[in-house]
Amino acid sequence: MSTGILLQLAQTLLAILLAPLLMGWVNQCRAWLQGRSAPPITQPYRTLKKLFHKDAVIAHHASPLFRFAPYMIFACMALAAGIVPTIANDLPFSPAADVIALVGIFALARVFLALAAMDIGSAFGTLGARREMLVSFLAEPALLMVFFTASLISQSTQLPIIVQTLAHREFAIYPSLAFAAVAFWMISVAENARIPVDNPSTHLELTMIHEAMILEYSARHLALIEWAVALKLFTYSALGVALFLPWGIAAQGDVAALPLALLAMVAKLLLGGAVLAFLETISAKVRLFRAPEFLGTAFLLAVLGMLIHFLLEV
């Protein structure tokens, strides 16, 4: 039990600490692919450090919610990161929240972000919040469908159990999981404000979504939000790995497998980040009113995956 708690803490801490590194890796890959000279991989840490040392500027008519929101968002993301098995399956926290609760935690963070964005009353914030809601109202059901498919295969909504079943079954082609994986990829792209739904590297476009919401933040608040964003990307990547490439995650009580699991994890994340950067480079951002179509497709794929599971795999 105590090793469990230790592992849990270690894993959460690891996630929080490594998240900016993943972000840095993706940015670096992207720069390479675009033929620019890449920023150092530790650039996100430096940005965070810089932001933490600045003085916060806050609008006069901002309510306490505006100050409170970044902490809340960060906490949500940290909690989410704690639920998803990254290196070990033995997570005492996880019975407290299954995959459905996980979707809820993401939603909670989003609600706070949107509320804070509207709190100031600037046009951009409201615009961003509305667009974010448009994206999320399509992305969330699709994400749930993906989880349902995985749950149906493993007969449980607990992430560790899902991972356990998926990692230790006899190898077989699951068309439903293939569909779910593609859907999950599309949802992750939308949720993490990446191309083609949103562009993370600019906030001067009229089509921006995420950046429009955090325009008013500065200093430590902005740092927390940026960190939460990195954490979100990390959590989604870990989720994808856990659901669709679960091999290598250490089983319950198998402490000896931990170093290998860590290595596997790093390798998978490096690969995932590189693929993300590659796909971002080759695709163009879609017009905003096509975003519902993009997410509709994700939803469709997820539902199809589930239906196909019923038809072909029961």
Place this chain on the structure above:
Amino acid sequence: MEIYWLLGIPLTGGIFLALWGCRKHAPEINALVSFLTLLAAALLTHRIIDQGPMMVGAGWFFIDSFNVFLVALTAFVAFTTALFSRPYMRIEQEHGKLNAQRLRLYHSSYQIFIAAMLLALTTNNMGILWVAMEAATLATVLLVSLYRTPASLEAAWKYFILCGVGIALALFGTILLYFAAEKVLGSGGTALLWTHLNGVKAQLEPTVLSLAFVFLLVGYGTKVGLAPLHSWLPDAHAEGPTPVSAVLSGLLLNVALYAVMRSKVLVDGALGNDMAGNLMMGFGLLSVVLAAFLIKRQTDVKRMFAYSSIEHMGLITFAFGMGGAVANFAALLHMTMHSLTKSAIFFAVGHATQKAGTQLMDGIRGLIKTNPTIGWGLMLGTVAILGVPPFGVFASEFLIITTAMHEHPWATPFLLLALGVAFASIFGKVQPMVFGETELPKLPYQPALTPVFLHLGLVLMLGLFIPPYLAAWYRQAAQLLGG
């Protein structure tokens, strides 16, 4: 042996007419080929009457009294239509509506269409039946659009797409049929042979077969022109050349219904209840009533008679749906009567519209003055199709309605109402066309109306007296369909 002649003659004729091209005597060749086909059909019929049902070509073809009667009818109407189209198409060409190349296409497609229908009738394989039906559609698509007017293209397109979808449903029905058959007969070519299926029909899986029948009925029913999938039929009839309207109405609809009936026999055997019959009665009644009320609103003469075809096909479907020896007998008789009468009407209408230069009924007046033969032909044909005694249609309609009264009294008011409405509207519209005032001069040429009077004479004869061997033949066919 006759069967190969029967199928081979129109097929080679079609290919020959396509290759030989737009020579001067193509219409005569067309008629000659049709005549030879008729001869082959007559020989085949004679053989069947003599020797009873038979299988030819290792079970690939199967002829019994049900289909041989349709073969004879098809070959006969095909021949008279070819006779009619010889002068008719020539005049169309003189009017500049057609050129020689399209005439070549017409002649070749016509023969191939006849071949496809004969194949559909004589094949023993339910899959080949499907293939032949589809081939018959394809052969006629370009015939419907022969004039290349926007309306005719639209009609042909609608015809193709709607019948294509319908026939695709029928293919699924055939797949289901094969699926059920394969369990009993084993896989391979023999499992779709109708005779084999008929032998084991009681063992076929009822659920699968009922589903299959729904698909087959809707699929082939589209081609029969059953409501609500009938909308291609009036367009195709109205916009295609008149000989094509005549064979579509007089023959293709019959062949499609034949396909439905072949399936019904199997399904009845497998289910042991009236599911198939009830479905057919429902669709048939709906078509009769809907068509009758739509006839009232037509302004185009060919369209009006196309709706009349829907009405009559609905009636026949209804009668087959009722089942039983009398109803089947009546349905077969009505099939014959309708084919003969309707094609005769289209021949007369063709000349009338050619003369008036329009298909709108308001533009056609006083046929009796401009050309008494056409006028009388149209009038008699109309009277015959409306079921006035002593024409044969009266006999068959009377039989159908009395049977309906006896077995399904609830349906008779609908039938009588529909027939009444159709009577009033068609008669009211044809009467001024024939007897109205006109300024037009007399027709310069003598129209080829021998086929009209030949058909009507037959209908009249069958109304007064059905020769005993013919009656026995019908009765035999009715029995085959489940007496």
Place this chain on the structure above:
Amino acid sequence: MTLTYHLQIVNLLAALLLLISFAMLSQRRIVGLVTLFAWQGAALALSTAIVAWSTDQHHLYYSAAITLVLKVVAMPWYFYRLVRKLDVNRVVEPMINIPTTMLIGIVLVIFAFNLALPISEMSGTVTRSTLGIALACVLLAFLMMITRSKAIPLVIGFLAMENGLFFAATSATYGMPLVVELGVALDVLVGVFVLGIFIFQIRETFDSLDLKHMEKLKER
């Protein structure tokens, strides 16, 4: 879940077929549609060949070969040519917007799966579970025909429907007898060429391939 590997691949291809059907529903360009149609044919041919191999049904090899030649090579080539000749490759919005079409499509898939369930339970083939997918493909192609107003997409919808039926025959009964399949293939081939001629006629007469112009023949 103790399916052999080749059957798993057949299942995967079945899922792919369904996916392609949806992609066709959402495709706005005619050339894209033709490409998808070719891919659908390829998936179909491959799965038929695998079924043939794993069940020793030799006639299915012929079916697969016919599919490959007709639907992957000949017809797409013909359509590409047609599109180039007629110069009709533009973005065309379907009559119903795409997300709605997709939702209707999902409903159709559920319907098809339910319809196929009792039949596939009776079937003795190893591929029976894909019957639902085949039926879904048929219905989706049907939906595509309803939502399109251009001539070529309609024809492709029609052919996609035929693909679905073919797949249904393979999955429920290991294919129809060879003679029938040959006949069907012949009909489809002739149908496509007739339509090719026909499309030129429409183009000549209406100066457009939009069938919305064809609204003269309506019941008044």
